[in-house]
Amino acid sequence: MDGQGRWVGSGAVHLLWALTLAGLAAAGEKEALPKSEAMTVGLGGGVTMDFVPIRPGSFLMGDERPGGVPVHKVTLTKGFHLGKHEVTQEQWQAVMGDNPSRSKGPKNPVEMMTWDDCQGFLKKLTEKHPGQTFRLPTEAEWEYACRAGSTTRYSFGDGALGEYAWHSGNASRTTHPVGEKKANPWGLYDMHGSVWEWCEDHYGPYQAEEQTDPTGASGKPGRMRVLRGGSWLNDPELLRSAGRSDGDPGGRSAAIGFRAVLVPGPR
Numbered sequence: 001m002d003g004q005g006r007w008v009g010s011g012a013v014h015l016l017w018a019l020t021l022a023g024l025a026a027a028g029e030k031e032a033l034p035k036s037e038a039m040t041v042g043l044g045g046g047v048t049m050d051f052v053p054i055r056p057g058s059f060l061m062g063d064e065r066p067g068g069v070p071v072h073k074v075t076l077t078k079g080f081h082l083g084k085h086e087v088t089q090e091q092w093q094a095v096m097g098d099n100p101s102r103s104k105g106p107k108n109p110v111e112m113m114t115w116d117d118c119q120g121f122l123k124k125l126t127e128k129h130p131g132q133t134f135r136l137p138t139e140a141e142w143e144y145a146c147r148a149g150s151t152t153r154y155s156f157g158d159g160a161l162g163e164y165a166w167h168s169g170n171a172s173r174t175t176h177p178v179g180e181k182k183a184n185p186w187g188l189y190d191m192h193g194s195v196w197e198w199c200e201d202h203y204g205p206y207q208a209e210e211q212t213d214p215t216g217a218s219g220k221p222g223r224m225r226v227l228r229g230g231s232w233l234n235d236p237e238l239l240r241s242a243g244r245s246d247g248d249p250g251g252r253s254a255a256i257g258f259r260a261v262l263v264p265g266p267r
């Protein structure tokens with residue numbers, strides 16, 4: 001793949017002011033509060049990807065449900081930008097020049113790509129946008145953003161899952177265009193359900209102790225990588241904010257996709 005044509009016009013990173021906090025607009029508060037910018041990145045061919053700012057903070061990770069993991073305090077000291085949506089098929093096509101997905105649709109989440117394939121996608125994006133790094137979220141970053149300040153089963157409470165998520169009970173055994181369901185409190189779509197989302201981390205048991213900027217299983221890492229959020233194929237239990245699974249980084253599934261993290265600077 002020569003890549004030249006696909007990347008024409010893709011170098012610009014556009015900054016848009018997020019209007020999520022009305023207080024930021026008040027005179028005198030602009031300098032007192034950290035900036036909160038949504039970002040839109042060009043992928044080529046007029047295709048873009050939207051990112052939501054996630055501020056540093058602490059949260060309680062995990063849950064105490066059967067099969068759950070120890071609840072423990074996690075602090076993330078660095079902010080980041082997380083994809084507003086799962087990566088779509090037209091976004092994958094714009095960057096990689098192909099579309100491996102089983103359930104075709106330009107706005108549907110890309111699937112049938114491996115964890116390793118995702119690394120190739122993110123590497124290409126990073127190479128094309130000097131000064132920015134694109135990567136997968138850590139498992140802690142993913143749950144922090146999914147919870148969006150909540151401590152309940154889901155980011156919106158304990159019920160009404162169908163308003164926020166595609167799952168086995170409403171998806172008719174296929175994917176759907178991203179963003180059709182309600183967003184979570186931080187403006188992220190389809191964190192619950194739609195497709196599972198690859199995380200950067202190796203899969204393993206949680207530590208019960210408080211952690212800062214964790215990056216996955218401690219000790220000798222295994223081969224498997226973390227999956228989060230459940231999918232159109234799964235029952236509501238697996239769509240919990242703390243629900244998790246694992247996958248072989250070389251494996252493919254029509255129920256597995258991903259979303260990107262954008263951070264400033266080299267990796």
Ligand SMILES: [Ca+2]
Binds near residue numbers: 192230
């Ligand atoms: Ca998802």
